[in-house]
Amino acid sequence: MVKVECIIRPEKIADVKDSLANVGVHGMTVTEVIGCGFQKGHTASLNWNTELNINLLPKIKVEMIVTDDEVEDVIAAIVKVAKTGEIGDGKIFTSPITDAVRIRTEERGDKAI
Ligand SMILES: Nc1ncnc2c1ncn2[C@@H]1O[C@H](COP(=O)(O)OP(=O)(O)OP(=O)(O)O)[C@@H](O)[C@H]1O
Ligand SMILES: [Mg+2]
Numbered sequence: 244m245v246k247v248e249c250i251i252r253p254e255k256i257a258d259v260k261d262s263l264a265n266v267g268v269h270g271m272t273v274t275e276v277i278g279c280g281f282q283k284g285h286t287a288s289l290n291w292n293t294e295l296n297i298n299l300l301p302k303i304k305v306e307m308i309v310t311d312d313e314v315e316d317v318i319a320a321i322v323k324v325a326k327t328g329e330i331g332d333g334k335i336f337t338s339p340i341t342d343a344v345r346i347r348t349e350e351r352g353d354k355a356i
Contacts, residue, residue: 244340251333258324271307
């Protein structure tokens with residue numbers, strides 16, 4: 244299993260959710276976040292006082308656990324609708340997941356997602 248985490252433009256969440264449903268992903272966790280990428284980074288300068296100027300933009304984070312064989316389809320489904328080609332389109336991160344438990348039934352692993 245793999246965790247696919249994507250940070251997208253807030254206005255793209257409905258399209259991303261529909262696109263994910265089309266590739267069979269129904270379980271997800273969605274969070275309103277703020278963040279920065281390459282351009283809008285923090286500028287921090289230290290002098291007598293600590294001056295911190297941080298530009299953080301609102302984004303939406305979508306997290307979903309999928310099977311290994313679904314990962315590429317999931318990435319393609321997100322990119323297809325979240326990409327505008329302008330800076331700030333967001334990122335997709337993947338990481339391995341060792342187990343999952345559906346609490347109601349106590350199913351484990353693939354069967355629990
Ligand atoms: N390396 C990172 N680690 C964690 N979150 C990140 C990282 N890079 C970007 N993000 C998250 O993704 C959001 C969107 O990033 P963004 O698309 O601006 O990335 P970028 O690298 O600047 O690419 P682009 O040049 O297309 O703008 C950020 O606001 C932040 O929430
Ligand atoms: Mg950027």
